Amino acid sequence: MTNKAFKVVLTCLIMITIIGLALVIFLLLNNNNADNDVITIDDQIEASYMTEAMNIDLSDNRYAQLQFRIITDSVDTRDEMEKRIFQFQNLLIKETVDMNSEELNSDLSAFETRLKDEMNVFMEDGEITDIFIVSKIIQ
Structure with missing residues (x-):
């Protein structure tokens, strides 16, 4: 694998990881009030x-x-x-x-x-x- 191809693959993996972490954080922050919304x-x-x-x-x-x-x-x-x-x-x-x-x-x-x-x-x-x-x- 050439040096340029390695950098492209590494950049894509880093981007996917950052997007995934952002999504997980977003879901955790928005999901914490779900149990409090239930009205008895x-x-x-x-x-x-x-x-x-x-x-x-x-x-x-x-x-x-x-x-x-x-x-x-x-x-x-x-x-x-x-x-x-x-x-x-x-x-x-x-x-x-x-x-x-x-x-x-x-x-x-x-x-x-x-x-x-x-x-x-x-x-x-x-x-x-x-x-x-x-x-x-x-x-």
């Missing part, structure tokens, strides 16, 4: 807000009574959500004004996600992580 059910309950039952009119001359559990990312965010319940009620009315009972029954997950996404626009500190319908009566 107790933490979720502590950071959640249960609404009162809310009555809404549907477009097919029926009405629905809904109750929600709103999960936030912290107790402070839950406190902010309690203050913003009037905005949530307004949003609920706007979202359901053109809905009929069949539409409300068809895709609850998408409905919950829409409410969560639109409510997060109002939130200043923290965010709503989930909204669950915990009671639903349609008459």
Whole structure:
């Protein structure tokens, strides 16, 4: 092997080693918080807000009574959500004004996600992580 070829091979090996070490360091630094990101059910309950039952009119001359559990990312965010319940009620009315009972029954997950996404626009500190319908009566 010539001296020039040896230098090229050695340079490539050194570069691969440096890139590999950088990748390992990056993964170790970013992976150390993975275990801390797990939120227990107790933490979720502590950071959640249960609404009162809310009555809404549907477009097919029926009405629905809904109750929600709103999960936030912290107790402070839950406190902010309690203050913003009037905005949530307004949003609920706007979202359901053109809905009929069949539409409300068809895709609850998408409905919950829409409410969560639109409510997060109002939130200043923290965010709503989930909204669950915990009671639903349609008459």
